[in-house]
Amino acid sequence: MSETIVRDLIDPGEAAINRYRASGYVEDVLPIRPKDRSWKTPQFITVWMGPIHNILSYFTVMTFFALGLNAWQVVGAIMTAAVIVSIGYVLNGQAAAKYGVPFAMQLREAFGHKGALVPTWIRGIIAGFVFFGITTVSSAQAFNVVFETIFPGFMNIGDGADILGLPIPTAISYVVTWVLTVGLFLGGQVFLGKFSTWANPGVYILIVIAVIIAASNAGGFGEVMSIRPVDSLVTPLVFITCVSMLVSNWAGPIVNTGDYTRNATAMKHPAIGFPVGVIGSYILFALVTVSFVASLQVATGGDFDINRPGVFVEAIDSIGNPFVIVLLIIAMNIGAVVFGVFGNMLPAGLQLAAQLPKLFTVKSGAILAALIGTVILPWQFVENTDMLFLFYSFIGSMFGPILGIMLASYFVERGRTQDLNGIYADYRGGEKGSLPAYNWPAMTVLILSFVVTMAGRIPGLSSIEFFAQVNNLAFFSGLIIGFVGYTITIFVNRRRV
Numbered sequence: 001m002s003e004t005i006v007r008d009l010i011d012p013g014e015a016a017i018n019r020y021r022a023s024g025y026v027e028d029v030l031p032i033r034p035k036d037r038s039w040k041t042p043q044f045i046t047v048w049m050g051p052i053h054n055i056l057s058y059f060t061v062m063t064f065f066a067l068g069l070n071a072w073q074v075v076g077a078i079m080t081a082a083v084i085v086s087i088g089y090v091l092n093g094q095a096a097a098k099y100g101v102p103f104a105m106q107l108r109e110a111f112g113h114k115g116a117l118v119p120t121w122i123r124g125i126i127a128g129f130v131f132f133g134i135t136t137v138s139s140a141q142a143f144n145v146v147f148e149t150i151f152p153g154f155m156n157i158g159d160g161a162d163i164l165g166l167p168i169p170t171a172i173s174y175v176v177t178w179v180l181t182v183g184l185f186l187g188g189q190v191f192l193g194k195f196s197t198w199a200n201p202g203v204y205i206l207i208v209i210a211v212i213i214a215a216s217n218a219g220g221f222g223e224v225m226s227i228r229p230v231d232s233l234v235t236p237l238v239f240i241t242c243v244s245m246l247v248s249n250w251a252g253p254i255v256n257t258g259d260y261t262r263n264a265t266a267m268k269h270p271a272i273g274f275p276v277g278v279i280g281s282y283i284l285f286a287l288v289t290v291s292f293v294a295s296l297q298v299a300t301g302g303d304f305d306i307n308r309p310g311v312f313v314e315a316i317d318s319i320g321n322p323f324v325i326v327l328l329i330i331a332m333n334i335g336a337v338v339f340g341v342f343g344n345m346l347p348a349g350l351q352l353a354a355q356l357p358k359l360f361t362v363k364s365g366a367i368l369a370a371l372i373g374t375v376i377l378p379w380q381f382v383e384n385t386d387m388l389f390l391f392y393s394f395i396g397s398m399f400g401p402i403l404g405i406m407l408a409s410y411f412v413e414r415g416r417t418q419d420l421n422g423i424y425a426d427y428r429g430g431e432k433g434s435l436p437a438y439n440w441p442a443m444t445v446l447i448l449s450f451v452v453t454m455a456g457r458i459p460g461l462s463s464i465e466f467f468a469q470v471n472n473l474a475f476f477s478g479l480i481i482g483f484v485g486y487t488i489t490i491f492v493n494r495r496r497v
Contacts, residue, residue, distance in 0.1 A: 400478020
């Protein structure tokens with residue numbers, strides 16, 4: 001293959017691309033050549049700015065207060081997570097930025113042609129479907145406040161009746177959010193990039209205004225930073241558990257960050273853009289979290305249920321200015337919608353199109369994710385902090401080892417190179433490529449890591465401190481087991497050779 005280097009990027013050449021296309025690979029999963037890329041530093045700065053301020057992220061941080069953290073500790077946990085998420089984006093995005101290969105195809109080097117189906121379905125199908133549903137229902141709960149403000153009596157529609165456990169007003173809000181999300185996805189990635197670039201600054205303006213009002217309601221930032229709704233002992237493990245939960249909230253995009261970095265016009269753009277955008281956004285995210293809870297505490301006299309993630313919607317409502325509240329919720333839901341598209345629908349569509357090209361395009365696969373994400377009744381996961389915590393430990397136990405194995409494969413095993421001919425070999429057409437059908441060492445490490453990290457949820461083992469703590473830190477536990485475990489197999493196999 002006649003690869004060439006263009007601005008530190010690898011161009012496989014038109015002949016190679018045509019050969020891969022002739023083998024049956026759809027356009028969306030082919031390598032993007034350097035000349036066809038368009039994302040620079042501003043796009044990587046802004047792509048996650050709005051999505052970070054989605055309602056589900058705030059629901060997650062409510063559990064930090066429920067575990068006993070004070071305002072300063074919550075801010076510390078949020079910023080620690082921001083740094084870790086940034087590092088994950090930069091490191092795991094390098095391969096795709098260099099070669100232009102999407103996540104679903106990149107997995108083949110680490111797990112094998114057929115083995116890649118396992119992490120593909122975990123990320124694109126299981127997580128994509130569930131995350132889409134949970135994100136959409138959390139946004140719908142926030143939209144209830146908007147509709148009640150604009151249409152007084154909206155929350156009385158149905159007289160308390162529900163549809164499969166979802167109150168009718170929230171079901172209406174869910175449909176609205178669902179349609180907006182799917183509609184934005186159908187607008188295409190170019191439109192999404194432009195939308196994020198221009199919409200996110202508007203989100204930030206509204207959020208800054210709301211933070212000022214909330215802090216004023218609480219009596220100033222001094223009072224804001226003194227809040228602690230639940231007074232209980234916070235150990236280092238509890239703090240790290242909170243960090244792990246918030247990182248798990250973004251573990252999916254970390255794992256498939258290659259779907260975005262493959263659009264980079266140079267390696268430096270995501271390396272600069274991601275940290276600036278993520279860390280900068282999380283600073284404001286932290287201020288929103290503590291100031292809104294402080295405002296709610298003053299407005300209610302401390303009489304609110306911090307164990308219910310949805311209490312954050314009440315915190316927004318405590319700002320007191322209907323105009324600002326409506327605009328703020330709309331702004332935050334713009335972030336949630338973009339997160340639903342970039343973080344859930346797009347990965348699901350790409351994975352289905354890559355592995356089942358005769359059945360799905362990226363669009364049809366993504367719409368399927370939106371449909372199934374509703375059928376699973378996602379509102380059950382945001383009923384209380386225990387359900388949300390269980391969800392994140394499950395997600396972390398899967399994404400952590402996938403990320404660890406991918407990093408070990410690219411940096412340790414392959415020395416920052418990719419075998420494009422091996423990745424795009426026509427196995428269905430009888431071509432015998434350089435990659436195995438199943439990379440059993442990677443598959444074994446993935447399975448063992450999941451079993452170990454989820455053992456703390458099994459009756460009998462949950463009472464054993466070691467397994468309980470490993471599960472509490474599911475993402476970090478899985479990441480360490482995945483990276484170290486697969487690295488060991490790499491060196492063992494090299495010695496055998």
